[in-house]
Amino acid sequence: HKTDLNRAILDGPLGDEIRHKTPARRLGTPDDLxxxxxxxASPASDFVTATTLVVDGGYSITDRRWEE
Known part of the structure; x- marks a missing residue:
């Protein structure tokens, strides 16, 4: 989600690299979260315990080293 604070970063080369390294090939949105x-919050998660639900489009499973 772009804001006034992150727009310059996300619209530039760093934003392109983040999108490229994310399997979903896009940035997350408020709707994704x-x-x-x-x-x-639903009964569907009643048996889900002791885990972390990562909502990052697959970014955390990639090689996150930045090219120089």
């Missing part, structure tokens, strides 16, 4: 929150 809302889906996870709704799941966790």
């Amino acid at each position: 809302a889906g996870a929150a709704i799941f966790l």
Whole structure:
């Protein structure tokens, strides 16, 4: 989600590199986070315990080293 504070970064080369290294090939949106929150607040998550739900489009499973 772009804000006035991060727009210059996300619209530049660093934003392009983040999108390229993310399997979803895009930045997350508030709706992406809302889906996870709704799941966790619903009865469907009643048996989900002691875990971290990562909502990052797959970014955390990639090689996150930056090219120089």
